Amino acid sequence: MATMESLIGLVNKIQRACTVLGDYGGEGMSLWEALPSVAVVGGQSSGKSSVLESVVGRDFLPRGSGIVTRRPLVLQLHKTENGSQEYAEFLHAPRKKFTDFAAVRKEISDETDRITGQTKQISNIPIQLSIYSPNVVNLTLIDLPGLTKVAVEGQPETIVEDIENMVRSYVEKPNCIILAISPANQDIATSDAIKLGREVDPTGERTFGVLTKLDLMDKGTNAVDVLEGRSYRLQHPWVGIVNRSQADINKNVDMLAARRKEREYFETSPEYGHLAHKMGSEYLAKLLSQHLELVIRQRIPSIIALINKTIDELNAELDRIGRPIAVDSGAQLYTILEMCRAFDRVFKEHLDGGRPGGDRIYGVFDHQLPAALKKLPFERHLSLKNVQRIVSEADGYQPHLIAPEQGYRRLIDGSIGYFKGPAEASVDAVHLVLKELVRKSIAETEELKRFPTLQSDIAAAANESLERFREESKKTVTRLVEMESSYLTVEFFRKIHFEQERGQDRDREKDKDKDRDRERERDRDRDSYSYRYEKQMYDRHDKQSSSNVDRYSDHYLKRIGSNVIAYIGMVCDTLKNTIPKAVVYCQVREAKRSLLSNFYTQLGKREKEKLGAMLDEDPALMERRETIAKRLELYKSARDEIDQVAWK
Numbered sequence: 035m036a037t038m039e040s041l042i043g044l045v046n047k048i049q050r051a052c053t054v055l056g057d058y059g060g061e062g063m064s065l066w067e068a069l070p071s072v073a074v075v076g077g078q079s080s081g082k083s084s085v086l087e088s089v090v091g092r093d094f095l096p097r098g099s100g101i102v103t104r105r106p107l108v109l110q111l112h113k114t115e116n117g118s119q120e121y122a123e124f125l126h127a128p129r130k131k132f133t134d135f136a137a138v139r140k141e142i143s144d145e146t147d148r149i150t151g152q153t154k155q156i157s158n159i160p161i162q163l164s165i166y167s168p169n170v171v172n173l174t175l176i177d178l179p180g181l182t183k184v185a186v187e188g189q190p191e192t193i194v195e196d197i198e199n200m201v202r203s204y205v206e207k208p209n210c211i212i213l214a215i216s217p218a219n220q221d222i223a224t225s226d227a228i229k230l231g232r233e234v235d236p237t238g239e240r241t242f243g244v245l246t247k248l249d250l251m252d253k254g255t256n257a258v259d260v261l262e263g264r265s266y267r268l269q270h271p272w273v274g275i276v277n278r279s280q281a282d283i284n285k286n287v288d289m290l291a292a293r294r295k296e297r298e299y300f301e302t303s304p305e306y307g308h309l310a311h312k313m314g315s316e317y318l319a320k321l322l323s324q325h326l327e328l329v330i331r332q333r334i335p336s337i338i339a340l341i342n343k344t345i346d347e348l349n350a351e352l353d354r355i356g357r358p359i360a361v362d363s364g365a366q367l368y369t370i371l372e373m374c375r376a377f378d379r380v381f382k383e384h385l386d387g388g389r390p391g392g393d394r395i396y397g398v399f400d401h402q403l404p405a406a407l408k409k410l411p412f413e414r415h416l417s418l419k420n421v422q423r424i425v426s427e428a429d430g431y432q433p434h435l436i437a438p439e440q441g442y443r444r445l446i447d448g449s450i451g452y453f454k455g456p457a458e459a460s461v462d463a464v465h466l467v468l469k470e471l472v473r474k475s476i477a478e479t480e481e482l483k484r485f486p487t488l489q490s491d492i493a494a495a496a497n498e499s500l501e502r503f504r505e506e507s508k509k510t511v512t513r514l515v516e517m518e519s520s521y522l523t524v525e526f527f528r529k530i531h532f533e534q535e536r537g538q539d540r541d542r543e544k545d546k547d548k549d550r551d552r553e554r555e556r557d558r559d560r561d562s563y564s565y566r567y568e569k570q571m572y573d574r575h576d577k578q579s580s581s582n583v584d585r586y587s588d589h590y591l592k593r594i595g596s597n598v599i600a601y602i603g604m605v606c607d608t609l610k611n612t613i614p615k616a617v618v619y620c621q622v623r624e625a626k627r628s629l630l631s632n633f634y635t636q637l638g639k640r641e642k643e644k645l646g647a648m649l650d651e652d653p654a655l656m657e658r659r660e661t662i663a664k665r666l667e668l669y670k671s672a673r674d675e676i677d678q679v680a681w682k
């Protein structure tokens with residue numbers, strides 16, 4: 035019985051492991067998949083049910099002469115807590131607990147009749163019986179209808195084949211251990227059990243030869259040749275058995291008494307005395323236990339592999355969804371700061387390269403700003419008419435004598451005002467890029483994924499900062515533009531004055547130099563406002579054929595306009611360079627330096643509850659993590675259980 039004990043321990047551990055694995059369905063491995071089943075196979079009345087009972091150690095199967103087992107009986111033994119009451123339950127009557135095993139026997143018999151009628155018919159619909167007991171191992175035993183050679187009165191012709199096919203469907207499963215029962219009072223060469231065993235298990239590794247009814251052999255004959263493996267060789271040793279006779283059953287001889295009788299039989303037998311220690315039901319039970327243990331142990335590596343694989347998967351998933359968060363406020367603050375830093379890292383990567391987005395800021399400076407500047411309506415503002423109007427207005431009642439100082443100022447002031455638009459537009463464009471980068475960075479910060487509340491807190495704080503930077507940046511670029519109005523570059527006008535003198539000389543030399551003049555202009559930046567402006571003025575002038583009657587000649591006004599345009603072109607070039615500097619200084623640099631600094635200040639002042647609230651997770655995620663953590667624990671304990679078994 036020591037072997038049975040260790041088998042119970044082993045199977046229990048695997049049971050616990052498999053319950054864990056099986057509990058979650060799908061990939062889980064059920065206990066019954068991990069464990070082998072044992073089927074008894076043999077001719078009619080060969081003693082199958084008797085042998086099965088001996089292995090289980092209980093009387094509960096109907097027995098008798100003639101065909102008794104007419105439906106497969108799938109018997110699942112479930113080990114229960116020590117001290118708990120033994121009971122049986124049928125699948126066809128789930129809520130009914132049988133504690134009286136005589137009643138179990140009767141129910142098997144009645145249930146057989148329910149399907150087959152009280153005839154000699156058989157059915158392949160199994161009866162499922164579970165026995166819950168502290169004294170059994172978790173195991174499936176299958177009692178099968180006896181194989182027969184001919185159909186008897188009341189049976190269909192196909193019965194021989196039908197039974198064989200049914201039995202085969204059970205024993206051909208590689209997980210099935212075959213107890214091949216042959217009665218000693220028949221020639222072993224005609225044994226149906228051996229024949230089928232050889233067919234489904236040619237190497238004989240899962241077939242056990244059992245010889246029953248040794249006591250019923252003819253006087254003067256014995257089965258020593260069979261038992262010693264000479265008649266038919268099997269990998270496992272043959273076991274001889276003496277079950278209760280029909281007379282014993284009728285007299286209600288109990289199992290203990292039957293065992294004693296069997297032991298005495300072998301010990302006192304002149305033929306089998308030398309084999310006594312390897313004979314009998316108890317020895318068969320022991321042999322079977324040992325084999326089961328071996329087979330079950332062979333399954334351990336694959337069970338452990340499955341457990342390890344699942345543990346790895348669970349750990350990976352936990353890593354993905356994040357480990358649980360701490361409860362004390364210090365640790366929470368730390369977690370929040372860590373996450374802010376992670377976000378900050380991603381954000382900076384976007385700006386500095388490594389991640390896309392920062393280049394769009396350069397796009398604003400390189401493309402958007404110059405394009406906007408080019409579109410400014412200077413040509414309209416400095417049209418001949420406008421120049422004349424503004425210069426005249428600035429002069430007032432007294433026309434200027436040498437140069438229209440006030441006129442220039444007004445023309446320039448009015449023009450410079452136009453730069454505010456593109457300057458502010460650059461600020462706004464960069465603001466939008468930064469805002470988008472904040473949004474992107476939050477989405478891309480792995481660590482933040484599980485904390486929707488913190489995500490929106492960080493987003494709000496970052497956007498608030500960006501808004502502040504934008505205000506500051508707008509003030510600065512406006513100032514840059516205003517600075518251009520507040521003090522004009524003197525050198526420019528001195529140079530103009532000088533050039534104009536020269537120009538007047540040339541005028542005197544008149545149009546013969548006109549071509550040369552144009553050539554000089556062409557040499558200048560063709561893209562500049564002054565070039566385009568002057569060209570337009572020339573063209574217009576040619577068409578208008580100088581019918582002007584105003585204070586100043588068209589030529590003179592055109593000069594003023596083109597001077598202003600040239601000056602504005604210079605201012606434009608300056609602003610094209612300084613606006614980006616201001617924008618980067620006020621917005622980009624600040625975003626990199628102090629996007630979350632206000633947030634940090636606020637964080638320091640928050641109470642514990644508020645910190646906890648910031649770390650609120652998606653409830654579904656929390657639940658998932660809990661489930662995974664629990665499963666992980668179970669799997670680890672299952673692995674421990676099995677490890678203990680494996681190293682024994």
Ligand SMILES: Nc1nc2c(ncn2[C@@H]2O[C@H](COP(=O)(O)OP(=O)(O)OP(=O)(O)O)[C@@H](O)[C@H]2O)c(=O)[nH]1
Nearest residue numbers: 078079080081082083084102103180247277279280
């Ligand atoms: N004397 C003696 N009788 C036995 C032995 N084994 C079985 N019997 C008797 O043989 C009869 C059939 O035994 P079962 O255990 O019902 O045989 P079975 O193979 O399950 O029979 P079916 O289910 O009908 O095929 C019963 O009356 C048993 O008492 C044995 O070793 N010695």
